[in-house]
Amino acid sequence: xxxxxxxxDLRAAVSxxxxxxxxxxxxxxxxxxxxxxxxxxxxxxxxLTAWLAAWQGQNPPRLEVVEILVFAGNHGVTxxxxxxxxxxxxxxxxANFAAEGAAINQLARExxxxxxVMPLSLDTPTADFTEGPAMAEAEFLEAVSAGYEAVPAxxxxxxxxxxxxxxxxxxxxxxxxxxGGGARFxxxxxxxxxxxxxxxxxxxxRALQRHSGAIADPLHAAAALGGRELAAMFGACLAxxxxxxxxxxxxxxxxxAVAPLKAxxxxxxxxAHVGHVSAEAGHCLLLRELGMTPLLxxxxxxxxxxxxxxxxxxxxxALACHTGMATFEEAQVSDKQV
Numbered sequence: 255x256x257x258x259x260x261x262x263d264l265r266a267a268v269s270x271x272x273x274x275x276x277x278x279x280x281x282x283x284x285x286x287x288x289x290x291x292x293x294x295x296x297x298x299x300x301x302l303t304a305w306l307a308a309w310q311g312q313n314p315p316r317l318e319v320v321e322i323l324v325f326a327g328n329h330g331v332t333x334x335x336x337x338x339x340x341x342x343x344x345x346x347x348x349a350n351f352a353a354e355g356a357a358i359n360q361l362a363r364e365x366x367x368x369x370x371v372m373p374l375s376l377d378t379p380t381a382d383f384t385e386g387p388a389m390a391e392a393e394f395l396e397a398v399s400a401g402y403e404a405v406p407a408x409x410x411x412x413x414x415x416x417x418x419x420x421x422x423x424x425x426x427x428x429x430x431x432x433x434g435g436g437a438r439f440x441x442x443x444x445x446x447x448x449x450x451x452x453x454x455x456x457x458x459x460r461a462l463q464r465h466s467g468a469i470a471d472p473l474h475a476a477a478a479l480g481g482r483e484l485a486a487m488f489g490a491c492l493a494x495x496x497x498x499x500x501x502x503x504x505x506x507x508x509x510x511a512v513a514p515l516k517a518x519x520x521x522x523x524x525x526a527h528v529g530h531v532s533a534e535a536g537h538c539l540l541l542r543e544l545g546m547t548p549l550l551x552x553x554x555x556x557x558x559x560x561x562x563x564x565x566x567x568x569x570x571x572a573l574a575c576h577t578g579m580a581t582f583e584e585a586q587v588s589d590k591q592v
Contacts, residue, residue: 257398257399257402257403257489258395258398258399258402258489259395260391260395261391261395261473261474264395264398264473265473265518267492267496268492268515268518268519268522269518269519271495271496271519271521271522272495272496272498274308274309274524274525275307275308275309275311276308278307278308278310278311278312278313279304279305279307279308281307281313282303282304282307282308282313282314282315282576283300283304285576285581286300286303286304286576288581288582288583289575289576289579289580289581289582290579290580290581290582290585290587291579296572296575298549298572299568299571299572299575300572300576302527302549302568302569302572303315303572303573303575303576305500305527306411306500306569306572306573309498309499309500309525310410310498310499310500311498314573314576314577315410315573316410316573317366317410317411317566317569317570317573318410319368319406319408319409319410319411320365320366320367320368320409320410320411320413320566321367321368321370321405321406321409321411321412321413322358322362322365322367322368322369322370322413322415322559322562322563323370323372323401323404323405323412323413323414323415323487323490323559324351324358324369324370324371324372324415324416324417324558324559325371325372325374325400325401325414325415325416325417325482325483325486325487325490326344326345326347326348326371326372326373326374326376326416326417326418326483327344327373327374327375327376327379327380327397327416327418327421327481327482327483327484327486328341328344328345328375328376328378328379328380328418328419328420328481328482329341329379329380329388329418329419329420329421329423329424329481330379330380330381330382330383330388331380331382331383331384331388331420331423331424331457331461332379332419332420333382334382334384334453334457335450335453336420336423336443336446336450336453336454336457337419337420337423337443337444337446337450338443338444338445338446338447338450339419339444340419341379341419341420343419344373344376344417344418344419345373345376347417348371348373348376348417351369351371351417351558352371356558357556357558357560358415358558358559358560358563361560361563361564362563364563364567365563365564365566365567365570366570367413367563367566370404371417372400372404372486374397374400374482374483374486375482380393380480380481380482383424383427383461383464383465383478383479384457384460384461384464385464387465387468387477387478388424388477388478388479388480388481389477389478389480389481389482389485390477391477393477393482394473394476394477394480394485397482397483397485397486397489398485398486398488398489398492399489400482400486400489401485401486401487401488401489401490401491401493402489402490402492402493403489403493404486404489404490404493405490405493405494405497405499407497407499409494409497409499410499410500411499411500411501411502411566411569412490412491412494412499412500412501412502413501413502413504413529413559413562413563413566414487414490414491414501414502414503414504414508414511414512414559414562415504415508415557415558415559415560415562415563416483416484416487416504416507416508416511416557416558416559417483417557417558418481418483418507419444420481421481421483421484421507421557422440422441422443422444422506422507422534422536423440423443423454423457423458424479424480424481424484424507424510425439425484425506425507425509425510425511425536426439426440426441426454426458426510426536427439427457427458427461427462427479428475428476428479428480428484428510428511428513428514429510429513429536429539429540429543430458430462431462431465431469431475431478431479432469432472432475432513432514432517432543433513433540433543436455436458436459436462437454437455437456437458437459437462438536438539439458439510439535439536439539439540440454440455440458440535440536441506441534441535441536442534442535443534461478461479462479465478465479472513472514472517472518473514473518475514476488476511476514480511483507483511484507484510484511485511487508487511487512488511488512488514488515491503491511491512491515491523491526492515494525494526495522495525499525500525500526500527501525501526501527502526502527502528502529502562502565502566502569503526503527503528503529503562504529504530504532504557504558504559504560504561504562505530505531505532505534505537505554505555505556505557505561505562506532506534506536506537506540506555507557508557508559508562509528509537509540509541509544509546510536510540512526513540513543513544516544523544523546527546527548527549527565528541528546528547528548528549528562529548529549529550529561529562529563529564529565529566530548530549530550530551530552530554530561530562530564530565531548531550531551532554532555532561533553533554533555534555549565549568550564550565550568552564
């Protein structure tokens with residue numbers, strides 16, 4: 255039985271979100287102010303520790319159980335020539351993940367994170383959304399439910415990633431539906447040439463026109479223009495909020511996947527940070543629409559959760575400083591006088 259049996263059921267779950275624990279965050283900020291450094295000298299690291307505490311509801315926060323979930327899906331829109339790689343690469347890369355041969359395997363190991371890869375009906379791609387909705391309501395809810403139920407309640411941090419040939423087209427189309435501007439979010443994705451980029455933009459414009467009657471609603475837009483892996487990331491991000499788990503979002507596709515949450519409720523992504531800004535053209539535009547500032551800018555555009563996995567190391571650095579540094583009193587160092 256799926257977790258969500260109807261769009262209305264899912265919408266109700268998005269409207270019922272727990273708040274951050276500001277009391278715990280204040281406690282963390284209080285200790286931060288006593289550590290042997292000028293106030294604010296660790297910049298965003300100080301804010302990140304308080305953020306972790308606020309959403310975990312515990313002081314000090316911890317990063318003992320870090321879960322990286324990579325969802326994989328195939329897209330019927332690849333028939334339109336929007337990707338430089340064939341659709342069978344999705345399943346081949348899932349096999350590479352299983353053999354521990356991908357970038358995310360190495361980064362997960364360095365981040366001391368548990369990596370799980372979940373292929374979603376790879377033998378049955380979503381429909382070509384230039385011809386009809388990518389997913390019927392039942393298919394969309396099944397994928398959202400799979401993502402929701404994949405999140406372990408005991409996790410201290412959730413990292414979201416994806417694999418899916420054609421999914422930058424889906425992400426760009428969904429972003430255009432949510433924030434307007436047509437195909438402005440389209441980029442080269444896996445490396446299409448100029449002709450391929452033009453095809454991609456044309457495909458997105460056609461899709462937005464075809465589904466113009468449905469995309470005013472963020473959930474219907476996600477079903478009509480998204481993909482199973484995007485829907486699963488939406489569900490996982492929602493589950494994390496319900497289970498008091500902070501989230502690191504990866505790049506363009508992952509951000510587009512969870513963007514409908516913020517379109518439905520302004521504070522729905524307050525428990526999430528974007529791990530890095532992707533070199534994929536549309537990501538900066540989408541982050542601007544969402545009002546979110548990424549932690550890193552390394553020119554990455556791989557997907558797989560790779561940029562967010564690197565950002566886990568930043569969170570570990572923030573937590574190590576907060577818990578390991580001495581206070582002025584403990585170190586017998588004179589505090590600021592004026």
